[in-house]
Each structure stands twice: as structure tokens, then as C-alpha cells.
Amino acid sequence: MPEVIVEKVHKSFGALEVLKGVSLSVGRGEVFALIGRSGSGKSTLLRCMNGLEKINSGHVEIAGHTLGGDAKALRSLRTDVGIVFQSYNLFPHLTVGENIMLAPRIVKGIAKAETQKIAREVLQLVGLLEKFDSYPDQLSGGQQQRVAIARSLAMRPKVMLFDEVTSALDPELTEEVLTVMETLARDGMTMILVTHEMAFARRVATKTIFMHKGTIWEEGPSKELFANPQTQELRQFVKSDVK
């Protein structure tokens, strides 16, 4: 039973069709990388998976929930699906610890002492336990992004979505975030990531999907896909990313 099923999803913004019937299925513990040019629909696809964007047609099942119910059903889905954004989006008026403890306490009703334990545990995982009482603006971009990951993990999600989480970071800080993500992947988290880090996709993702013009243009196990691209578009895309 796959953890994520996306079937024939269509999504338009006004007259512009961004997703033209996308289907994929992700097994538990798998790591999927979505790559492609800007405007290929990869971020939109990711955002459709936790209901941040409403799909026009199609079917999405994720972490045992089906997309398309009422607000309550959507919230229930979101407790099981974490998402991390390119711009971190930490709550600037709260400390790192409070950022992490907020949702478990008010959404899941977990007692404060227990949420503190959870916060310490997830901060330990991303290597930032000493920043518990810092405010987001006292941290570097890479640290903020690791806190954002920790904040998501504190909800104990079954699936984690990553939307270009290292695009705003310089190479050194990118590395520390990718390291955390690799640890998660190794620990068996089901992950879908939109990324421009080809080397990371190749090394960590079990499968890579190349999106082009709102469709899945090419897909396959990451190593094969990168070693032996079948389409002209992917060849060009991979070539342009020689770093």
C-alpha cells in the first residue's frame, strides 16, 4: 500500500494549466525527487499534496487521507503531512522552542511538558538543541531551515514534503540542511522533495521525476535517470546543471 498516490491531477491558475494530468505513487520510506525547470509545475504538484493548492480534478491520497474533504479532514491530513518551505517561514515572534511546541500543543493537545520533550528531541536531531531559546532572527538561514524541519517533525508526520528548501541558502549552509534531510531519509521517512540539488537527488532519492510543461516527462530510479536520460529535454536539463 503506497503512502502517497497521485492520480491524473489537473491544476490551472486561471487560463494557465500548470499540471496536465500527473500521476505517481510513493511507497513507504521512499524518497522522491521532483526536478525540472521553473514553471514546470513541480512546486505546484507538491503544494497540491497537502491542500495548499486546490486541484481542479484528479485524486490524491496521502498518509492514509484522501484530499478533498471538509476543513476538518484537511487538518487531519495535515497533522500527518509535514511541509518545509524555501523561505523557512518560522514564526518570528516566537523562540525556536515555542515555534516547535506550538502546533503539537494547540493542534494535538499534547501537554506542555511533553511538547518540551518533543522539541528537545527534534532539535537534537537537527543539531540545534542549544538554540532552544533563540529567536529566528538570531539564526543563520541554514539554522532557520533546520528549525523549520524540526518544527514539522514535532508533529510526527508520516510524509514530509520539501519545497526547494535549500534554494535560498549559500552552498555551505545548503550542505548542513541536506545532511539533516539525508539522516531523515536513512531513518525511513517518506519524503518528496522539489529540488535543484541534482547531486543530492542522485545520491539520496530512490526515484527522480523530471517534470516538463506540467507533465511527468521522464521518471526512474535516480541513478539510472541521471546516468542515462532518455529524452532530449532531460539531457539538456542535466547538462545545464554541471557543477
Add this chain to the structure above:
Amino acid sequence: MTLRTFGFNEFGFLLQALQWTIVLTVIALIGGGLLGFAVALARTSRTKAVRIAAGTYIQVIQGIPVLMILFLSYYGLSLAGLELPPLIASGASMTIYASGYLAEIWRGCIQAVPKQQWEASESLAMTRLQQYRYVILPQAVRISLPPTVGFAVQVVKNTSITSIIGFVELARAGQLINNATFQPFRVFIAVAVLYFVVCYPLSQLSRWLERRLHAGSNR
């Protein structure tokens, strides 16, 4: 006929009247704050009809002079058989006036919180109410402090308009004393100074808050 001169007693009378100016300002800010907050929330509602209703309210209040609101509530309602004492009519009018402006100021502050804060909190499965309570409003309140305090200065000065229906606040007290002393320069300079003494610290507070806000700290 002997004219009084503007002395200590007269100044004491102005000070008493100043208290009423302050009372009226406080009524306007509390009443207008409560009403304005509700309208600001309605203005950012997800339901279009609610947004339009709130927008119309703001436009109407901002589009008519306070004086008309005052006349309507004082003379209009008394014609309709509901005779309001000047304090109530004045308080109600200033409340309505303040609500229209505070609603618009606060709507701007709520919308100044980045959209990503909504997305992040929504993605953590918070309800709309929880998003407002824990994420959006704490940030919006901070942004709103300088313009809100700045608006309070306007309210202090605009309470003078209630002198027209005979409410004895600072401006009206000045008129009364001038009628008895006919020393307009002394009297109205004293009145002006008293307004200034209240408004200046508020303006400074507003500026100080704004500087602190722009100092870069997010707290």
C-alpha cells in the same frame, strides 16, 4: 457689566474640561477599538459578502464628516424620540468615527503579515482561529502600534467637534471662558497648549514605537 479675567479659576475650569476630552478619547478608542477590530477581521474574512459589508462600512464612515455622525446621533435620534445626553451622543459618535479608521489601519496590519505565515501555520493543521490567535495577530499587533497611537492623536483633537452639541470638553470650555472674559488670545492659547501637552507625548510615543519596529528586531 464687569468682565472676568482669565486667572487660576478659569484655568482650573479648562483642566477639568480637559478631563472630559480625555474621557471622550478613551471611550472612542475603547469602543472604536472593539468595533474596529471586529470590522478589521470581517474585512479579512474568507467570505466575500462579509468582506464587502465591512468594506462598505469603512468607506461610509470615512466618507462622511464626524460632524454629520454627531448631528445624526444627537439631533436625528432626538427627533426619533430617543434623546441622548451629550456625553452619550458624543461617545457614540466618536466610537463610530474611530471604528471606521481603526478597522482600516488594522486591516492593513493584518495583511502586512506575510502570506507565508498563513501557509506555514495552515500546514501545521491549525484552525483559522488558531492562526489568528497564535501566529497572525501577535505579529499584526506589533505592526499596528505606531499607526494606532498616531491615530489616537487625531481622536484627541477631533473630540473638540463635540463642543457643537454642547458637550463641555476642552474646546467648549475655552469658548465659555472666552465669552466671559473676552481674552481670546490668552484663553485659546491656553487651550491649544493643553491639547499640545496631551498630543505631543503621544506623537513622540508613536515615533519611538516606529523606530523600534524598524530597528530590525522581530520581537
